[in-house]
Amino acid sequence: MSTDPTTHTLWPEGVLCRHLTSVDSTMAEAARLAPTLEAPTWIVADAQTGARGRRGRDWQTPAGNFAATLIYRPNCTAQQASLRSFMAAVALFEALAMYVDRTKLSLKWPNDVLLNGGKVAGILLETSGQGPYVDWLAIGIGVNLAHVPQGVREAAFPPVSVTGEGGPEVAPLDFLVRLANDFSTQEAKLWEFDFDIIRADWLRHAARLGEVITARTARDEITGTFETIDNDGNLVLITPEGPRVIPAADIYF
Structure with a gap:
């Protein structure tokens, strides 16, 4: 595909993309973009120099892995914004299921995706706003497409990669097209049917439900x-x- 994902036929209408060679983190770039945000925008980077996961944990992005943040104005409260982590997880599950056996994927509460029991992807949300509605919502997503981060010790869910678990090589920009499309589908479902349908979809793929x-x-x-x-x-x-x-x-x- 071209280096511009927005030219792909699957790219959602009205959504922008910024492709960066290197950045401190796509989440930080999203916060910088927020004051002049014109439309929902995916920020994707080939490399990150200072990325962080939940609770400030280090998140590595070796070349070939996926690092992106969607920033947009969802017109919702902070509580409603937080529920979009489950929506993002379902979209991420569906995007990954295009490349690996979906029966080997599961969703770990609150915001990780597991592949064969190992962590293949994570989600991080940040919001800003003083009134009843958030000014903007940033959803950061990291996926180990090609490589397992080095130096991760004593992890309850050791990191795995798509290729390391038998999946194909996937270019990050190709994966972004799938993910952006799936996310827009889930967002439309949320607006049409409320959180009930997202919750049901998430529970359908939940790791260790009933255990x-x-x-x-x-x-x-x-x-x-x-x-x-x-x-x-x-x-x-x-x-x-x-x-x-x-x-x-x-x-x-």
């Missing part, structure tokens, strides 16, 4: 049966003491 898992929060460790996620995206575990609703945690199983 015993452990959630580690900043205060304690909770072990229970993964029952569901509620309408606010919270994790619901059934424990010996009864149901526990968990808004944020690291998951282990």
Whole structure:
């Protein structure tokens, strides 16, 4: 394909793309772009020099892997914006399923994609806004298409790559076209049917649904049966003491 993804027939109408050779992080670039944002824009970079994942964790982007951020104005509250992490996860699942066996993929709460049990992709959300609605939402997505990041130790879910798990070589810009298309489809479903359909789609692909898992929060460790996620995206575990609703945690199983 050309170096301009927006010329592809699958590229969603009205969405822009900025392709950078190198940047500190696509999330940082999105924040810089926000004041002059004209339309939903994907920012994709061949290399990142200072990328971070959830809770400030290092995120490496070796050449050939995928690093991009979508920034747009979703016309929603901060709570509604946070639910778009599940929408992004479903879109990411569907994009990856074009290249690997979908039965080997699963979604780990709150925002990782697993391939054969290893972490192949992650999602990070950032918002800004002082009023009832967010000014903008940035959704950062990293995918190990070609390489496994080096030096990742003691990970509960060791990183894997698409090619390392038997998938084909996928050019990052080709993957962006698939992802942008799938994301626009999921966004349209969210507007048409509300979060219920996104929640159902996410649960259909959820890792260890109905099984015993452990959630580690900043205060304690909770072990229970993964029952569901509620309408606010919270994790619901059934424990010996009864149901526990968990808004944020690291998951282990």
